Amino acid sequence: MDIKPILSSLRRSPTGAILVALQIALALAIVVNSLFIIVQRFEKVNRDPGVDVPNIFFVGWVPSSDSYQGEVTMREDLATLRSLPGVKAATVINAVPLSGGGSSTSVFTEPNEKGRRADMNYFEVDEQGLDTFGVTLTEGRNFDATIVTKPPRNSSFSPSGILVTQDVAKELFPKESALGKTIYTGTSQPVTILGIIDHMHGSWPGWDNVGDVALFPVIPDETYARYMVRAQPGQRDAMMKQAEEALNKVDNGRVILKVRSLEYIAANTYADDRAMAVYLSVVIALLLGIAALGIFGLAAFNVSTRTKQIGTRRAVGARRTDILKYFLAENWLITSLGVVLGCVLALLLGYWLSTTFELPRLKLYYLVLGVVGLWIVSLAAAFRPARRASLVSPAIATRTV
Amino acid sequence: MFAYDLRLALDSMKRHPGLSALMVLAIALGIAVCTVTFTIYHAMATNPIPQKSDQLYAVTLDTWSAERPYDDEKPEQPPQLLTYRDAMFLHGAKAASRSVVMYKSGALLIPAREGVKPFNSQLRVTSHEFFGMFDVPFAYGQGWDAAADAGPQPVVVLSHETNEKVFGGANSVGQMLKLGKVEYRVVGVLQPWNPSPKFFDLNNGAFEEAEDAYVPYGWGKALELPVYGNTNCWKPETGESYQDFLNSECVWLQFWAELPTLADRDKYQAFVDNYARSQKAAGRMPRPLNNRLYDVEQWLDRNEVVQKDNRVLIGIALMFLGVCLVNVVGLLLAKFLNAAPLTGLRRALGASRRDIVRQHMTEVLLIGLAGGVLGLLLAVGGLAGIRAIYSSDFNGSSYERLTQIDPVIVLVTLALALLAGAIAGLYPSWRIGRTAPAVYLKTQ
Numbered sequence: 001m002d003i004k005p006i007l008s009s010l011r012r013s014p015t016g017a018i019l020v021a022l023q024i025a026l027a028l029a030i031v032v033n034s035l036f037i038i039v040q041r042f043e044k045v046n047r048d049p050g051v052d053v054p055n056i057f058f059v060g061w062v063p064s065s066d067s068y069q070g071e072v073t074m075r076e077d078l079a080t081l082r083s084l085p086g087v088k089a090a091t092v093i094n095a096v097p098l099s100g101g102g103s104s105t106s107v108f109t110e111p112n113e114k115g116r117r118a119d120m121n122y123f124e125v126d127e128q129g130l131d132t133f134g135v136t137l138t139e140g141r142n143f144d145a146t147i148v149t150k151p152p153r154n155s156s157f158s159p160s161g162i163l164v165t166q167d168v169a170k171e172l173f174p175k176e177s178a179l180g181k182t183i184y185t186g187t188s189q190p191v192t193i194l195g196i197i198d199h200m201h202g203s204w205p206g207w208d209n210v211g212d213v214a215l216f217p218v219i220p221d222e223t224y225a226r227y228m229v230r231a232q233p234g235q236r237d238a239m240m241k242q243a244e245e246a247l248n249k250v251d252n253g254r255v256i257l258k259v260r261s262l263e264y265i266a267a268n269t270y271a272d273d274r275a276m277a278v279y280l281s282v283v284i285a286l287l288l289g290i291a292a293l294g295i296f297g298l299a300a301f302n303v304s305t306r307t308k309q310i311g312t313r314r315a316v317g318a319r320r321t322d323i324l325k326y327f328l329a330e331n332w333l334i335t336s337l338g339v340v341l342g343c344v345l346a347l348l349l350g351y352w353l354s355t356t357f358e359l360p361r362l363k364l365y366y367l368v369l370g371v372v373g374l375w376i377v378s379l380a381a382a383f384r385p386a387r388r389a390s391l392v393s394p395a396i397a398t399r400t401v
Numbered sequence: 402m403f404a405y406d407l408r409l410a411l412d413s414m415k416r417h418p419g420l421s422a423l424m425v426l427a428i429a430l431g432i433a434v435c436t437v438t439f440t441i442y443h444a445m446a447t448n449p450i451p452q453k454s455d456q457l458y459a460v461t462l463d464t465w466s467a468e469r470p471y472d473d474e475k476p477e478q479p480p481q482l483l484t485y486r487d488a489m490f491l492h493g494a495k496a497a498s499r500s501v502v503m504y505k506s507g508a509l510l511i512p513a514r515e516g517v518k519p520f521n522s523q524l525r526v527t528s529h530e531f532f533g534m535f536d537v538p539f540a541y542g543q544g545w546d547a548a549a550d551a552g553p554q555p556v557v558v559l560s561h562e563t564n565e566k567v568f569g570g571a572n573s574v575g576q577m578l579k580l581g582k583v584e585y586r587v588v589g590v591l592q593p594w595n596p597s598p599k600f601f602d603l604n605n606g607a608f609e610e611a612e613d614a615y616v617p618y619g620w621g622k623a624l625e626l627p628v629y630g631n632t633n634c635w636k637p638e639t640g641e642s643y644q645d646f647l648n649s650e651c652v653w654l655q656f657w658a659e660l661p662t663l664a665d666r667d668k669y670q671a672f673v674d675n676y677a678r679s680q681k682a683a684g685r686m687p688r689p690l691n692n693r694l695y696d697v698e699q700w701l702d703r704n705e706v707v708q709k710d711n712r713v714l715i716g717i718a719l720m721f722l723g724v725c726l727v728n729v730v731g732l733l734l735a736k737f738l739n740a741a742p743l744t745g746l747r748r749a750l751g752a753s754r755r756d757i758v759r760q761h762m763t764e765v766l767l768i769g770l771a772g773g774v775l776g777l778l779l780a781v782g783g784l785a786g787i788r789a790i791y792s793s794d795f796n797g798s799s800y801e802r803l804t805q806i807d808p809v810i811v812l813v814t815l816a817l818a819l820l821a822g823a824i825a826g827l828y829p830s831w832r833i834g835r836t837a838p839a840v841y842l843k844t845q
Contacts, residue, residue, distance in 0.1 A: 016735065
């Protein structure tokens with residue numbers, strides 16, 4: 001097909017074509033970068049947290065009277081919770097995973113803050129902690145009830161043995177197994193690694209090292225303590241009600257506050273990421289819609305102003321498919337111009353985003369995807385006007401002369 | 402003249418209702434996306450206390466470890482929070498015209514009222530200057546004095562919401578209220594007050610609600626009230642008692658100073674630096690001297706209150722508006738050129754170029770205005786949607802507060818729509834005005 005006549009016609013009135021190309025270029029830049037951000041958020045939200053999110057819930061409480069007896073009261077409540085038939089495991093815990101709030105500490109492979117270092121997000125749990133999270137050990141063993149202690153209030157306390165995730169183990173001992181190794185707290189107290197957890201996320205989903213988690217055999221201070229309960233599959237909601245009722249029947253110096261599912265908590269933690277993804281998806285949809293309408297509008301206008309010219313061409317022998325091809329080719333040329341410009345814009349925008357906001361650099365296959373997508377949208381938008389052009393009767397040419 | 406232009410514009414819009422609607426829609430969508438983004442940005446970037454923001458300073462001291470900075474990613478910044486001994490010294494020295502030392506805590510609130518369940522109330526444990534320094538508005542009663550801090554006296558100031566919940570909104574000054582183990586006498590009730598961002602304490606999220614109740618600072622030590630914000634330590638305490646914690650290098654307190662002039666500020670900086678030097682001489686504060694005073698705006702900036710996401714969205718929204726405008730330019734051009742024979746006739750009958758441009762610009766601005774109004778409606782709907790989907794009591798209703806449209810936003814939106822319309826219309830109007838009438842008359 002000869003594109004010379006298209007080029008010469010474009011040269012004579014370039015404004016409309018330039019505007020469409022510009023629109024496509026801007027649209028491509030936005031779509032590609034937005035899509036890239038959406039996919040990142042989607043991946044973040046859908047990472048495997050390792051923890052049995054759908055079946056876990058939390059019971060908040062605070063001491064309320066003098067009959068509260070610290071560890072004794074907590075153990076009594078845990079016994080109540082564990083006696084419920086739909087409850088698989090329960091523990092007292094110092095923070096809520098995936099909630100954005102928690103505690104962390106640094107450990108070292110040598111005393112005096114020497115050697116390799118890992119920052120761990122730690123949870124204080126009892127012997128059922130591991131089972132309540134629903135995580136498994138790849139090496140070693142869970143701690144047993146005898147080493148679970150309620151320590152004095154002092155930030156330098158550390159338990160004698162702990163469980164850590166593989167992420168932590170690899171950071172501390174990249175070449176050998178961490179099992180049974182002694183590590184040191186910031187105050188040089190020795191701690192033994194009793195077991196290694198396959199994989200789990202801690203409190204801060206936005207943290208790069210969200211998988212650096214440790215479980216301490218410790219009964220937490222009542223200031224932060226709450227109960228974490230894992231229900232049998234499918235029984236969570238029923239158990240949330242029953243747990244609250246059962247605990248409220250016992251009067252042991254504390255009041256039960258909110259009972260919340262981990263699912264609810266995690267959804268709230270990820271709300272910003274989800275909102276960003278949804279918002280950008282809406283923007284992309286609107287953008288493609290607007291761009292398609294713009295292309296359609298201009299193509300339709302072009303066809304309507306050139307009706308006579310089309311009729312003449314038809315009268316001198318052009319077939320319907322020639323006319324159709326002509327307009328589609330014209331559209332394709334304009335779109336391609338826009339797409340080339342758009343690639344440059346998209347890369348610039350991606351560069352700006354990655355340097356200014358420390359986002360990852362735009363992956364090139366998103367660009368390919370965007371280019372193909374816009375070609376299709378543009379072709380689809382131009383198809384109807386082009387078809388209408390092809391239906392122009394040759395007699396038009398004679399009519400208005 | 403304007404009435405005539407307006408009539409012509411309306412006629413022209415009616416002649417091509419589809420095309421006109423498309424242009425209004427394009428501008429409306431562009432404006433709506435911008436407005437939604439701007440609204441959230443505006444809420445995040447708002448100065449919560451404009452009348453005093455350059456007189457209030459968050460005071461920070463670098464008390465961290467010799468081995469490493471407080472924040473590895475921003476090693477130049479001292480911790481946001483102070484140790485107990487530093488905060489107590491600075492507050493006691495009275496080197497600022499006013500200062501406040503405080504932290505967030507909580508206690509079980511057991512209402513005497515029927516049907517109200519006990520709940521864990523959020524407490525601000527604060528010295529008495531809080532209310533005066535931050536211009537906190539009272540509905541009933543007032544705050545307390547220095548003697549109540551030192552006592553500590555069992556007095557409490559309630560938020561508007563707590564007073565509604567516990568006393569049904571009545572003037573509860575003089576009433577008793579049990580928080581944890583202590584019975585407090587209500588001395589004041591606030592008006593609804595939720596500065597957003599919650600600049601005076603950003604530890605638990607910049608957009609969470611202000612606390613339910615305020616108690617004198619002395620209660621923190623007397624009752625060993627827990628810290629609900631952050632407690633960060635680099636050096637172990639010497640013992641296990643609460644006093645050991647207070648003596649430790651753990652940072653957990655917020656400290657603000659009111660310094661009316663820049664001279665006051667400089668003087669205070671020198672005072673803090675001198676104090677730090679004396680502490681260094683005594684073997685504390687191993688890091689290089691680095692004490693910073695942040696006014697409210699600097700404080701919000703230092704704590705990155707406006708989220709990165711939102712800045713990204715501003716850029717994307719503006720580009721989106723750009724696409725919509727290019728789109729409108731194309732459509733306008735098509736529309737105007739299509740009606741060129743009519744314009745040619747007007748020119749032939751004596752209309753000047755300026756008349757033609759003015760006539761077309763009127764039409765464009767009309768489209769812009771319609772787009773602006775529609776865009777505003779779409780934005781209100783969009784914000785309501787975001788609120789409905791994401792607002793919950795869990796995130797301190799922050800989405801609730803970030804999605805409120807205010808008059809400033811409405812005005813900015815309409816102005817932006819008109820500006821957008823004008824920009825989009827400039828070239829097409831100029832082009833149609835420039836065209837020689839004869840060309841179009843000929844084709845008739």
